[in-house]
Amino acid sequence: MASDDPARAVASSMAEAAQLWLQTLDPQQRSTGTGAGPAADATTDAERRRWFYTPTDHGGLTIHQQRPAQQRAAMRLVASGLSAAGYTTAATVMGLENVLDRTEGFTVAFDRERGRDPGLYYLRVFGEPGDTGAWGWRFGGHHVSLNNLVVDGRVVATTPCFLGADPAASPLLGSTLRPLAGPEDLARELVRSLKPDLAAAALLVPRAPTDIIGANRSRITEGDELIPLVGIWRAPFRDEAAQAALQTMSDTAERTSGVDAAEHRALALSASPKGVAAAAFDAEQRELLRALLATYLGRVPDGVSPLARYGDDAALDAVHLAWAGSTAAGEPHYYRLQGPGLLTEYDNTQRQVNHAHSVWRDPEADFGLDVLAGHRAAHHS
Structure with missing residues (x-):
């Protein structure tokens, strides 16, 4: 849907991508990959406001938990919230998990089966994507955290926005x-x-x-x-x-x-x-x-x-x-x-x-x- 308001145009792309991703999920996946709609109340909205940049549970459906077609739909949603350069940087940071694993001798676990894992990036949609009301989405894993809010069909928040790199070079x-x-x-x-x-x-x-x-x-x-x-x-x-x-x-x-x-x-x-x-x-x-x-x-x-x-x-x-x-x-x-x-x-x-x-x-x-x-x-x- 075209719009003279750039924030509405971006929101429309986000909503379309989010809807397409959600449609691919089975009930169990959907339960993990969705959360309560955004709210002004801090208690109701607590999970949406929780974010990390360490290799911990960021909350949501991981890349590992999705079939390839679902993974592509997930990354389409991620791309909708990033510029071309931003998306390239985020994708590169995710790939660095394999480089970091080698740097550490393939030994670090962090209480997980694999501590440095490019599949442990989590996506969660909060609320119902659309052009009315409030909804949002979060994507995060080690050294990536993207947080977006849409209200009445306009993107109104894109922060906190975190990117890291290990190794930096x-x-x-x-x-x-x-x-x-x-x-x-x-x-x-x-x-x-x-x-x-x-x-x-x-x-x-x-x-x-x-x-x-x-x-x-x-x-x-x-x-x-x-x-x-x-x-x-x-x-x-x-x-x-x-x-x-x-x-x-x-x-x-x-x-x-x-x-x-x-x-x-x-x-x-x-x-x-x-x-x-x-x-x-x-x-x-x-x-x-x-x-x-x-x-x-x-x-x-x-x-x-x-x-x-x-x-x-x-x-x-x-x-x-x-x-x-x-x-x-x-x-x-x-x-x-x-x-x-x-x-x-x-x-x-x-x-x-x-x-x-x-x-x-x-x-x-x-x-x-x-x-x-x-x-x-x-x-x-």
Whole structure:
């Protein structure tokens, strides 16, 4: 169905893809692959707002649990919520599970039959896809988390949107595979181009945290600090030895980072952006920032991306860059971009600086909570 409203056109493609996928499912598959419709009530909507980026149970029907034709229908739905470049990146990240398995000697289990598994990506549709009411879908697995909400036939939320890469860099024949090269290299180029006073203002602490600060929280709140790795799973492992190994891994990462309590407080998230504002950037730095923003906001189709707003100088002025760790390539680092309706985070610290995380969020409207509240008021007043 054509539409002059780009957000409606994207929503129409999503609804068509979701309906086609659901039609392929048997009753048991459908029970696993669907959930309650989106709601403003936090208790009713709790599962939809739950998201992960670790190799844990993300909730929904896995690729493994589907026949090939169903898998293709599932990936068609995933593609409906991504740009061409976003889809390629997500598919590459999924394929990296095989590379990571080899890197770890085909030994890691994480309380599952296979710890690094390109088939353990989960899809769930919430509510009934269509052009009225509220419905949404979530796709996630290790290093991928996509969350979309449609209300009355318009896409109103596409965040949290997470992509990671482990390994961050992998050898190819004659070249190197780096799925997140853009957000890393552009940010480094930008921060290293700053004059000393601006660089000092951008640097929060000299050491990098082990992960993104917002982690997998459903909502970002004032003063949020790092959640250790062991805390970002749906549930503890049934195998006590596996849980103990994860705890050791988490503790070792924290100890190795060297970040102390005062530095964790300095890195804490806040409503008021930290770092240096783009208003202080020169023309070349401003274009670098726009290119960097595109590596996050360009993950989704143009019709639902807020990227165009940063063509306005006033909107760009309000974006702040904050950095932690070294600015040298190959050294642990973290940064975030923050402004009204915007928070992106990036880190590359683990596995000898070869394990990257990147996330795009809207602290005020993740999961479309702002729209859902208004929708409920309009329809239940």
